[in-house]
Amino acid sequence: MSVANSSFVRNTMLAAEPPPATERGITAWVRRNLLATPKDVVLTVIAVVLLAWVLPKMIDWLFIQAVWTGTDRTFCATTVQGGIQPDGWSGACWAFVNAKFDQFIFGRYPLDERWRPTLVGILFVLLLVPMLIPSVPRKGLNAILLFAVLPVFSFFMLYGGFGLEIVETPLWGGLMVTLVLSFVGIAVSLPVGIVLALGRRSQMPVIRIICVAFIEIIRGIPLITVLFMASVMLPLFLPTGWTVDKLLRALIGVAIFASAYMAEVIRGGLQAIPKGQFEGADSLGLGYWQKMRLIIMPQAIKLVIPGIVNTFIGMFKDTSLVTIIGMFDLLGIVKLNFSDANWATAVTPITGLVFAGFVFWLFCFGMSRYSGFMERHLDTGHKR
Structure with missing residues (x-):
């Protein structure tokens, strides 16, 4: 007696079922990120208490009791509602920022x-x-x-x-100078930093010594010293009657300083490249510059995107140091307007500094978010 064998092969896949209700939505996110462990619960409670204590006062000062319009200090001397506060002054004086906005830019x-x-x-x-x-x-x-x-x-x-x-450049100031210094510093520091990083790894002793000396000397002194030397010391070495524009001195100082730091960031990326990549490029018969341009450098830069952007962010904020050579970037021009007697109130300085801080944060946060986007875009090891 024979038994017929039968088999069944599924030719369609079952439809994916939705995740359980407890694993999706805001409740699941809170449980997973804020209440996963007893330590997370304690930290979350502390954070909520601090926010509940700080945020209402901050919102009240920044927006509710703030003065938004006005032509002089008298508009910021009393609260919008409820008479005079115990200290005799209102919330944030945004009327000051509004009146001086063009100068700030x-x-x-x-x-x-x-x-x-x-x-x-x-x-x-x-x-x-x-x-x-x-x-x-x-x-x-x-x-x-x-x-x-x-x-x-x-x-x-x-x-x-x-x-x-x-x-004349002494009339330039505000956010315009900050952006000019930052753009030139970024545009110059990346290619110069790449050259310095390659020079530091060079097999030619003279090139390597020059690059190492440049990097270590510049990294060993603060930016304020570089700007001071560019402003005060440089004219002493120029022929009589020669002069260099202050803005040009600041541009050179910022670019040189950022290039030294960028060189070390790029060198870190080069050292992270496996030796096999260099050997593979050599086996293809590529020359040194072809190997670096087509194989090594793209991988190295991708690896150190966070470090590159971090250098850019630091340089963007350090542009405020140009005040010491008589130039007024965004922060400098804001502080300069504190001396205006028409706006001399107790809240004027803090309001101006909050405005300047928010503008700096806005640009820095934008660079940081774009850095994250580029990391995800260039991440070939994972699906996006």
Whole structure:
């Protein structure tokens, strides 16, 4: 007697079932991230208590009791509602920021010429945004326009050219100077840092010694010293009658300082590349610069994106040190306006500093978020 064998092969997969209700939604997120362990519970409770104590007072001072409009200090001397506070002063004096906003952005740049930095800012944004979006084509042309054409055009527009009135750099200030210093520092420090990092790893003793000496000397002194030397010491070595613009000195000082730190960040990425990558490139018959440009450097830069952005953020904030050489960036011009007798109140300084701090945070947070985006975009080891 024979028994017929039968088999069944499924040709369709079962539909995926939704996760349990306890594993999705806000409740699941809170349980997983805030209440997972007894330690997390204690820390969460402490954080909630601190926020409940701080946030209401902060919101009240920043927004509810704040003075938003006014023409002088008298508008910030009393509260909006409820008469005078015990200390005799109101909440935040945003009327001061509103009255001085143009100075905070442009410094002492002539009023009737401020369309020029505004135009430069618009062009900068129009060129920067496509550069930051990976899917936008023609990156090479975009980079040439952003890093080569725009700086030259901006110089003639801001300083004077094309028949425009000359505006001396001592009149520049505010956020405009902060962005100029930061952009030049970022644009110069990355390529110079790459060259210095490669020079430090060079097999040629002279090149290696020069790069090591440059990096260690610059990293061993604070930026304020570099700016002071560029402002005070440099003119002493120039021939009689020669001078160097203060803004140019600051640009050179910031770029040199950032390049030394960038070199060490890039060198860390180069050291993290496995030896097999170098050997594989050599086996293909690639020259030194081909090997670095096509194989090694793209991998090294991808590995150290957080360090690169961290250097950029630090440099952006350090631009406030140019105040010591007589230039007024955003923080400098805000502090300069504290001496205006028309706005001399107890809350004016803290309000101005809060405004400056928020602007710095906004730019730094933006760079940080973009860094995270690029890390995820370039992460070839995981699915996105």
